Structures are given as C-alpha cells and as structure tokens.
Amino acid sequence: MAGKFEVYRDSSSKYRWQLEAGNGEVVATGEAYESKDGAVRGTEAVQRAAAGATVTDLT
Incomplete structure (x- = not known):
C-alpha cells in the first residue's frame, strides 16, 4: 500500500501534515x-521536491 499525507489540527489549533508509510508508520511531519x-x-511542496530528490551520504 502506498503512503499518504494526512492534514490535521494540533493541540494549538494549528494545521500540520504528516506522511505515513504504507504500514501506518509516520515517517515525516511538517511545521505548523x-x-x-x-x-x-x-x-504539495514535499511531493514536488521528493520526486527528483537524491540521497547524499554525509558519513
């Protein structure tokens, strides 16, 4: 199953998003x-940026 973005209101009544993997684990969260x-x-900005993103090993 594909991951999904969820938009929700936090305890301060601000809006946030989180990205859930196909297994339901939250793998990323956005700012308020x-x-x-x-x-x-x-x-939408994360989706556009991730489409062409590369991995850089800084170790």
Whole structure:
C-alpha cells in the first residue's frame, strides 16, 4: 500500500501534515501552519521536491 499525507489540527489549533508509510508508520511531519490551505500546499511542496530528490551520504 502506498503512503499518504494526512492534514490535521494540533493541540494549538494549528494545521500540520504528516506522511505515513504504507504500514501506518509516520515517517515525516511538517511545521505548523495558520491555515489548512497552507498545510496542503506544504504537502504539495514535499511531493514536488521528493520526486527528483537524491540521497547524499554525509558519513
């Protein structure tokens, strides 16, 4: 099963997103946004950036 983004309100009534892997494990979370639209745009930005992302080993 593919991963999914979830947009939710935190305890401070700010909007956040989290990325869940196919197994339900949260693998990434976003910053707090004032608006739901801002949080949704944050997920879209991550999707665009990840599409061409590379892995750099800094060890």
